[in-house]
Amino acid sequence: MTQQKIYNMDVVRWFAVMTVVWGIVGMGVGILIAAQLAWPALYLDIPWLTYGRLRSLKTNAVIFALVAGVIRLGSTAGWMAKTYDAGERAFDRGVTLVSLTATPFFLAGFLGVYPVLWLDIVIGTAVACFCIYLLFQGTGPIMQVPPERAFLYAAALFAVAFVAFVALLGATVIIWDLGASPEYMY
Numbered sequence: 560m561t562q563q564k565i566y567n568m569d570v571v572r573w574f575a576v577m578t579v580v581w582g583i584v585g586m587g588v589g590i591l592i593a594a595q596l597a598w599p600a601l602y603l604d605i606p607w608l609t610y611g612r613l614r615s616l617k618t619n620a621v622i623f624a625l626v627a628g629v630i631r632l633g634s635t636a637g638w639m640a641k642t643y644d645a646g647e648r649a650f651d652r653g654v655t656l657v658s659l660t661a662t663p664f665f666l667a668g669f670l671g672v673y674p675v676l677w678l679d680i681v682i683g684t685a686v687a688c689f690c691i692y693l694l695f696q697g698t699g700p701i702m703q704v705p706p707e708r709a710f711l712y713a714a715a716l717f718a719v720a721f722v723a724f725v726a727l728l729g730a731t732v733i734i735w736d737l738g739a740s741p742e743y744m745y
Contacts (some may be wrong), residue, residue: 579624581620581621581627582620632661643712644704649689653702659696664686
């Protein structure tokens with residue numbers, strides 16, 4: 560008789576919820592910091608609301624949300640693994656694959672130090688192409704997928720990531736349309 564494995568997905572579900580919560584907290588604190596720079600009266604003479612303390616909270620919350628997003632996409636890769644005959648421990652290998660693939664994006668985040676729009680677009684496009692290359696080259700060896708299925712597996716994972724990216728872009732456009740858009744200096 561074959562025993563079916565039963566997984567407790569409560570931890571993964573709560574991790575996904577907390578990703579959203581910390582993302583909202585980080586962005587909300589970022590808005591408060593920006594407002595305090597524009598209107599210093601918002602400091603309210605409360606030592607816990609100084610720029611230095613809030614900046615570290617914002618940075619930690621957003622980094623947690625980014626890393627949790629990578630882990631969420633990695634869990635999706637692990638979930639898809641059964642379809643592509645990836646074998647056991649697919650969750651671990653899925654998170655590894657997405658982490659290694661997303662590393663150039665995290666390193667490209669240093670472009671924020673020198674925010675020139677055309678340079679950001681050129682380097683961001685090159686980094687995106689390199690990440691796609693890493694995804695397609697690494698899916699077979701890391702996920703232990705047969706070579707004839709590795710391309711389809713990588714394409715499906717890329718499609719999931721692309722749909723999430725387009726949804727975030729749509730949300731950004733809506734928020735910018737409400738008046739919270741950045742202004743670039745040339």
